[in-house]
Amino acid sequence: MIHPDSKQFLGLNRSQSIQRFVVTAEQMSHIEGRVFAAGMPVAALMEKVAGLITAWVRSRFSVSQFPRVGVLVGPGHNGGDALVVARELHVSGYEVKLYQPFSQLKDLTASHAQYIASLGISVQDQIEALASCDLVIDGLFGFGLTRSLEGAIAAAVDQVNQWSQPVVSIDLPSGLHTDTGAVLGTAIQATHTLCLGLWKRAFLQEQALAYMGESHLIDFGLPLADITAVLGETPKLQRITPAMAIESLPLSRPATTHKYKQGHLLLVCGSRQYMGAAVLAGLSARASGVGMLSIAVPESMRLLLIAQLPDALVMGCSEDDTGAMAQLPEDLEMEKYNAIACGCGVTPAASPVVQQVLARDRPVVLDADGLNILANLATLPTLKARTAPTILTPHWGEFKRLFPELAEASDDRITAAQQAAQQSGAVVLLKGARTTIASPNGTAWLNPESTPALARGGTGDVLTGLMGGLLAQGVLRGTAIEQVVFSAAWWHAQAGIMAATERSELGVDASTLIHYLIPALQPYC
Ligand SMILES: NC(=O)C1=CN([C@@H]2O[C@H](COP(=O)(O)OP(=O)(O)OC[C@H]3O[C@@H](n4cnc5c(N)ncnc54)[C@H](O)[C@@H]3O)[C@@H](O)[C@H]2O)[C@H](O)CC1
Ligand SMILES: [K+]
Numbered sequence: 001m002i003h004p005d006s007k008q009f010l011g012l013n014r015s016q017s018i019q020r021f022v023v024t025a026e027q028m029s030h031i032e033g034r035v036f037a038a039g040m041p042v043a044a045l046m047e048k049v050a051g052l053i054t055a056w057v058r059s060r061f062s063v064s065q066f067p068r069v070g071v072l073v074g075p076g077h078n079g080g081d082a083l084v085v086a087r088e089l090h091v092s093g094y095e096v097k098l099y100q101p102f103s104q105l106k107d108l109t110a111s112h113a114q115y116i117a118s119l120g121i122s123v124q125d126q127i128e129a130l131a132s133c134d135l136v137i138d139g140l141f142g143f144g145l146t147r148s149l150e151g152a153i154a155a156a157v158d159q160v161n162q163w164s165q166p167v168v169s170i171d172l173p174s175g176l177h178t179d180t181g182a183v184l185g186t187a188i189q190a191t192h193t194l195c196l197g198l199w200k201r202a203f204l205q206e207q208a209l210a211y212m213g214e215s216h217l218i219d220f221g222l223p224l225a226d227i228t229a230v231l232g233e234t235p236k237l238q239r240i241t242p243a244m245a246i247e248s249l250p251l252s253r254p255a256t257t258h259k260y261k262q263g264h265l266l267l268v269c270g271s272r273q274y275m276g277a278a279v280l281a282g283l284s285a286r287a288s289g290v291g292m293l294s295i296a297v298p299e300s301m302r303l304l305l306i307a308q309l310p311d312a313l314v315m316g317c318s319e320d321d322t323g324a325m326a327q328l329p330e331d332l333e334m335e336k337y338n339a340i341a342c343g344c345g346v347t348p349a350a351s352p353v354v355q356q357v358l359a360r361d362r363p364v365v366l367d368a369d370g371l372n373i374l375a376n377l378a379t380l381p382t383l384k385a386r387t388a389p390t391i392l393t394p395h396w397g398e399f400k401r402l403f404p405e406l407a408e409a410s411d412d413r414i415t416a417a418q419q420a421a422q423q424s425g426a427v428v429l430l431k432g433a434r435t436t437i438a439s440p441n442g443t444a445w446l447n448p449e450s451t452p453a454l455a456r457g458g459t460g461d462v463l464t465g466l467m468g469g470l471l472a473q474g475v476l477r478g479t480a481i482e483q484v485v486f487s488a489a490w491w492h493a494q495a496g497i498m499a500a501t502e503r504s505e506l507g508v509d510a511s512t513l514i515h516y517l518i519p520a521l522q523p524y525c
Contacts, residue, residue: 014219023230058194090121134165138160173190175187189210193214207411235353237445238445264294265293265340274344281461339471341467358385369461379403389481390424395431413436458509
C-alpha cells in the first residue's frame with residue numbers, strides 16, 4: 001500500500017487522486033484549519049494560491065491581448081487572493097484597476113490592500129470604472145459567503161454580468177452558495193472559475209452550471225492526510241474520475257470463459273407506441289459486452305427486434321389492445337438471468353409486467369415508465385419487499401413522482417438523491433446536467449462531466465441498456481452495484497462528449513450515441 005503522502009503517490013497519482021474529493025464550505029474550512037494549526041502561515045498559503053492563480057491567468061490571457069485587468073476585491077480572503085493576483089499582474093506589466101467597495105476588510109486582506117495602494121494601482125469604489133477592462137478577476141466572495149448579495153454589491157455584480165469581457169472567478173463565482181450552488185441574490189456569471197484546493201459541492205450542482213463557465217481545479221498541495229482526516233478514508237461524496245470508472249468496467253476477460261460467464265441480461269422493454277426504445281436499449285446492452293442478451297417485447301415487435309439484434313434471444317409476450325406487454329411468459333425461468341433492465345418504452349399499461357419483474361429476486365434496473373408504474377404502486381413498500389438490488393434511474397420529473405416529499409423539501413439534488421436511496425434501499429441515479437448516483441449506505445458519486453447534446457429522446461434508453469448489460473456482468477465479477485452504476489453513467493456521458501466534439505451538440509441522436517460507446521473507451525484501453 002503506497003502511503004497517500006509518499007513521494008511516489010504524490011508524483012504519480014496526486015493530480016488524478018485529488019480530483020475525486022468534493023467538499024462543503026465547512027469541510028474546506030476544517031481542512032485548511034488543520035494546515036494552519038500545523039504551522040502553515042495563512043499569508044504564505046495565500047501567496048502560494050494567488051501565485052498559482054496568476055500563472056493560470058497569464059497563461060490564458062496574455063498581457064499583449066488583455067492588457068487592462070479589472071479586479072473585484074471582497075472583504076475576506078477571497079479578496080486577499082484577488083489583491084495578490086492584482087499585484088503580480090501589475091508587476092508583470094498588466095494595467096490593473098481595483099473595485100474595492102468594502103471598507104472593513106479582514107486583517108490580511110487589509111494589509112494587501114494597503115500595500116497595493118502604495119504601488120499606485122488604481123482603487124475604485126464604483127464598478128463603472130472597470131467597464132473598459134479587457135479581463136475581469138472576481139475576488140468578491142469564495143466559500144465564506146454566508147448571506148445573499150444585496151444593495152450596491154448586488155448591483156455591481158449585475159452590471160459586470162452585462163459586460164462582454166471574460167470573467168475569471170476565484171474559487172467560486174461570487175454569489176453562489178458553496179454547497180448547494182444556489183444563487184444568493186445574484187451571482188457573477190463567470191467565463192472561467194478556478195476552484196481552489198478541492199472541488200466544492202457547488203461544482204457538481206446543476207443549478208450552478210450556468211455561472212461556472214469553464215472550471216479548473218487549482219491544486220495547492222493540501223496534504224492528503226488532512227483531507228482524509230476530515231472526509232474519512234472513504235468519503236461519503238466522491239467525484240467520478242476516469243480511473244474510478246475504468247477500473248469498474250469489465251474491460252478485461254479471463255483467457256478461458258464462455259458467453260454465460262460474461263453475464264446474461266433480460267431486457268423488458270417496448271410497446272407498439274414506443275418500439276424504438278426497445279431497439280436502442282437492446283443495441284446499447286449489446287455494446288456493454290454482456291455475454292448473453294434476452295429481450296422480452298410485445299409479440300408484434302419480435303421480428304423487428306430480431307432484425308435489429310440477431311445476436312439476442314428475443315421473446316414475444318402477450319400484449320393488450322394498446323400494444324403494451326400484458327405479461328411475461330409463465331414459463332420464464334428468471335434465475336437464468338443475472339440482471340433485468342425494465343421500463344424502456346413499456347408505457348404505463350405494462351404495470352402487471354413490471355410487478356412480475358419486481359417480484360423476482362433478480363437485480364433490476366428500473367427506468368422510464370417502469371419508474372412511473374413503481375410510483376403508482378407506492379415506491380417504498382414495493383421496494384422494501386424486494387430481496388435483490390434495485391437501481392432506479394429517474395430524471396427529475398420521475399424523481400418527483402417517486403419521492404414527492406423529498407423533491408419538495410430539498411433544493412439540493414445531491415441530498416435528495418441520497419435521502420431517496422437511504423429511504424428506499426435502492427441505488428438511485430438522479431439524471432441531470434450533473435448526475436448523482438446515491439447508495440442506500442449514504443455514499444454518493446457525482447458525474448462531473450456531461451454534455452447538453454444528451455438532452456434528446458432515446459438517450460435514457462441507451463443508458464438503461466448499457467447499465468443493464470454492465471450489471472449482468474458486474475454481478476458475476478463481484479463488482480459493487482454502485483460501481484456498476486457510476487461507471488455506466490460515466491461511460492454514457494463520455495460517449496456523448498466525444499460525439500458532441502466530433503459532430504457538434506446538435507449531432508448526437510441516440511442511435512449515434514450508441515456508435516460512440518466503444519470509441520469513447522479507446523483512450524483507456
Ligand atoms: N482560509 C485561507 O486562508 C485561505 C482561503 N482561501 C481563499 O479565501 C476564501 C475564503 O475566505 P473567507 O475570508 O473565509 O471568506 P470569503 O472571502 O469567501 O468571504 C468574505 C467575507 O465576506 C463576508 N460576507 C459573507 N457574505 C457576505 C455578503 N453577502 N455581503 C457582504 N459580506 C459578506 C464574510 O464575513 C466573509 O468573511 C476562499 O474562497 C479562497 O478564495 C485561499 O485561497 C486559501 C487560503
Ligand atoms: K469569487
